[in-house]
Amino acid sequence: xxxxxxxxxxxxxxxxxxxxxxxxxxxxxxxxxxxxxxxxxxxxxxxxxxxxxxxxxxxxxxxxxxxxxxxxxxxxxxxxxxxxxxxxxxxxxxxxxxxxxxxxxxxxxxxxxxxxxxxxxxxxxxxxxxxxxxxxxxxxxxxxxxxxxxxxxxxxxxxxxxxxxxxxxxxxxxxxxxxxxxxxxxxxxxxxxxxxxxxxxxxxxxxxxxxxxxxxxxxxxxxxxxxxxxxxxxxxxxxxxxxxxxxxxxxxxxxxxxxxxxxxxxxxxxxxxxxxxxxxxxxxxxxxxxxxxxxxxxxxxxxxxxxxxxxxxxxxxxxxxxxx
Amino acid sequence: xxxxxxxxxxxxxxxxxxxxxxxxxxxxxxxxxxxxxxxxxxxxxxxxxxxxxxxxxxxxxxxxxxxxxxxxxxxxxxxxxxxxxxxxxxxxxxxxxxxxxxxxxxxxxxxxxxxxxxxxxxxxxxxxxxxxxxxxxxxxxxxxxxxxxxxxxxxxxxxxxxxxxxxxxxxxxxxxxxxxxxxxxxxxxxxxxxxxxxxxxxxxxxxxxxxxxxxxxxxxxxxxxxxxxxxxxxxxxxxxxxxxxxxxxxxxxxxxxxxxxxxxxxxxxxxxxxxxxxxxxxxxxxxxxxxxxxxxxxxxxxxxxxxxxxxxxxxxxxxxxxxx
Numbered sequence: 170x171x172x173x174x175x176x177x178x179x180x181x182x183x184x185x186x187x188x189x190x191x192x193x194x195x196x197x198x199x200x201x202x203x204x205x206x207x208x209x210x211x212x213x214x215x216x217x218x219x220x221x222x223x224x225x226x227x228x229x230x231x232x233x234x235x236x237x238x239x240x241x242x243x244x245x246x247x248x249x250x251x252x253x254x255x256x257x258x259x260x261x262x263x264x265x266x267x268x269x270x271x272x273x274x275x276x277x278x279x280x281x282x283x284x285x286x287x288x289x290x291x292x293x294x295x296x297x298x299x300x301x302x303x304x305x306x307x308x309x310x311x312x313x314x315x316x317x318x319x320x321x322x323x324x325x326x327x328x329x330x331x332x333x334x335x336x337x338x339x340x341x342x343x344x345x346x347x348x349x350x351x352x353x354x355x356x357x358x359x360x361x362x363x364x365x366x367x368x369x370x371x372x373x374x375x376x377x378x379x380x381x382x383x384x385x386x387x388x389x390x391x392x393x394x395x396x397x398x399x400x401x402x403x404x405x406x407x408x409x410x411x412x413x414x415x416x417x418x419x420x421x422x423x424x425x426x427x428x429x430x431x432x433x434x435x436x437x438x439x440x441x442x443x444x445x446x447x448x449x450x451x452x453x454x455x456x457x458x459x460x461x462x463x464x465x466x467x468x469x470x471x472x473x474x475x476x477x478x479x480x481x482x483x484x485x486x487x488x489x490x491x492x493x
Numbered sequence: 494x495x496x497x498x499x500x501x502x503x504x505x506x507x508x509x510x511x512x513x514x515x516x517x518x519x520x521x522x523x524x525x526x527x528x529x530x531x532x533x534x535x536x537x538x539x540x541x542x543x544x545x546x547x548x549x550x551x552x553x554x555x556x557x558x559x560x561x562x563x564x565x566x567x568x569x570x571x572x573x574x575x576x577x578x579x580x581x582x583x584x585x586x587x588x589x590x591x592x593x594x595x596x597x598x599x600x601x602x603x604x605x606x607x608x609x610x611x612x613x614x615x616x617x618x619x620x621x622x623x624x625x626x627x628x629x630x631x632x633x634x635x636x637x638x639x640x641x642x643x644x645x646x647x648x649x650x651x652x653x654x655x656x657x658x659x660x661x662x663x664x665x666x667x668x669x670x671x672x673x674x675x676x677x678x679x680x681x682x683x684x685x686x687x688x689x690x691x692x693x694x695x696x697x698x699x700x701x702x703x704x705x706x707x708x709x710x711x712x713x714x715x716x717x718x719x720x721x722x723x724x725x726x727x728x729x730x731x732x733x734x735x736x737x738x739x740x741x742x743x744x745x746x747x748x749x750x751x752x753x754x755x756x757x758x759x760x761x762x763x764x765x766x767x768x769x770x771x772x773x774x775x776x777x778x779x780x781x782x783x784x785x786x787x788x789x790x791x792x793x794x795x796x797x798x799x800x801x802x803x804x805x806x807x808x809x810x811x812x813x814x815x816x817x
Contacts, residue, residue, distance in 0.1 A: 334687075335659050335660065335661060336659065336660045336673075336683060336687075337659060337683065337684065337687035337688075337691065337692065338683075338684055339682070339683070339684040341677070341683040341684070342677065343674045343677045343678050346670045346671070346673040346674035346677060347670070347671070347674045349660070349670045350667045350668075350670035350671045350674065353665070353666065353667045353670060354667050358663070359660060359661065359662075359663070359665045360661060360662055360663040360665070363658075363660075363661035364661075364771065367661065368661065368742075368745075368746045369746055369747075369748050370743070370746045370747060370748065371748045372747065372748065375706060375709060375743060375747065376706075378702065378703075378706060378743075379702075379703055379706035379707065382699060382700075382702060382703035383703065385699060387696075418692075419694070419699060419702075421692075422692045422693055422694045423693075423694060423696065423699065424693050424694065424695045424696065447688065
């Protein structure tokens with residue numbers, strides 16, 4: 170099915186139905202929330218009824234997103250829905266607890282850009298060329314001729330900004346910049362958004378960078394670099410798991426390195442490995458083989474502890490994947 | 494004079510002359526080099542003769558720029574020029590030693606975007622709205638109808654990328670993204686450029702981040718944060734002055750902070766202060782009052798040592814500038 174047909178199908182799904190439940194993936198990032206709230210603005214403009222459910226409270230840095238106060242926790246949802254819109258979810262497992270709110274035969278509109286998307290919806294608007302699901306929502310709103318106001322633009326811009334790593338990743342295309350120009354024209358202040366979602370660091374995060382860098386190591390060829398954040402450190406600094414997220418970029422950005430990894434000990438003793446690569450290694454494949462998932466340049470998986478064992482297990486897989 | 498008249502004047506200057514010396518500011522950054530080399534590609538396309546002079550070797554991370562091998566050190570230039578093109582220079586003092594290569598009555602084409610530019614040229618293409626001098630060179634090439642190939646696009650993209658802080662600063666406009674889209678269409682790989690000029694960190698830089706963060710402090714209101722890098726530390730890590738440059742962003746990015754400052758002890762005992770602000774404080778004014786200069790959100794100055802005295806001096810000025 171070509172792009173135009175998919176857009177038509179999604180448009181029909183929206184126009185012919187009402188009372189939607191909007192769902193995105195667990196531990197939502199900027200694109201998950203940006204695309205979901207951007208889509209909510211689209212429904213708002215069309216006068217449709219909807220609810221938005223997430224499993225856990227959204228990160229503080231995304232609470233500036235217009236209409237983020239419309240997001241409900243799973244615990245606040247008291248009924249089931251027959252019309253579901255899933256945004257930025259590669260598969261139904263990524264719904265987490267929110268899957269409970271689907272009626273047995275619920276119809277799903279699946280809007281996503283992950284290459285692992287298995288087209289689980291009755292209607293599927295899956296565009297693997299898109300840098301962000303927010304970009305797809307922009308194209309859908311344009312296709313439907315809906316006005317994209319400032320608030321909706323802020324949401325979509327946030328999703329595009331975060332999923333392109335601030336217009337830096339290889340997925341940053343001519344279309345991405347053309348849409349960004351359009352969103353700025355609609356009133357987005359790029360500085361405000363970047364400052365909130367990409368630049369600002371809490372005091373805990375800064376201490377974590379300083380302490381985390383002490384663990385930075387390279388392999389003998391200088392192609393793999395990794396850092397380890399043990400539970401003790403997080404507890405000592407009063408830092409949360411989300412504070413450690415950005416650390417992986419320090420490993421990835423070491424001059425000459427192809428794969429950067431952050432190992433983070435979780436409260437339950439398991440170890441979260443976040444993998445990033447530069448040019449050659451498909452870390453999505455590596456993560457998938459270890460029970461996780463993601464994209465070719467950014468992926469993650471969770472392993473059994475202790476940390477040393479998890480590090481050895483991942484490094485072995487990564488070394489096998491390095492081009493010789 | 495409006496934009497169109499200035500473009501016409503610059504175009505005339507180029508078309509009616511030959512044998513140019515291209516000069517940019519001392520300690521050239523991404524936009525200084527990107528705009529200068531982008532302009533060199535323009536002259537190349539027009540079949541004009543030119544030389545490019547810089548005072549000192551350019552930073553290693555910019556040596557991938559196409560035609561950067563055409564750049565000569567001041568020590569390699571053996572004659573004077575009567576036709577000068579100054580790129581990204583706010584005033585003639587910024588030429589440094591390269592000023593020696595101007596004939597007494599040399600004609601200067603002044604292409605720049607600094608608000609402190611005093612229009613020192615015979616022809617002045619000064620656009621204070623432009624985020625980068627590279628953006629002005631793009632507009633000039635478009636105005637002249639010159640084809641902007643891949644190599645020229647890489648240079649101009651680099652300048653725009655660095656002077657907008659990766660499309661994050663407030664100077665990132667609709668025009669900036671529209672031009673970025675055009676440069677990508679011309680063949681720029683955004684990932685390659687961002688990786689080289691924004692992301693990659695040397696091992697020394699990573700150690701410097703770790704050690705530098707130990708000195709991070711906030712004032713009692715949490716509005717000003719600063720770091721100090723003493724000479725000892727640079728010597729111990731085998732780090733150069735340029736390795737310390739990015740550190741100021743850690744001070745600036747502390748949650749709640751308005752002004753971030755990096756104090757760096759130079760080899761001669763003086764202290765370089767780099768200032769960054771978020772929303773309200775014009776650090777360009779502060780730097781100017783201390784004998785330096787720059788933009789409202791990014792500026793710098795050099796003070797007499799010792800470090801403690803320089804810190805106190807700058808903090809006093811900054812506190813006076815904070816909105817109450």
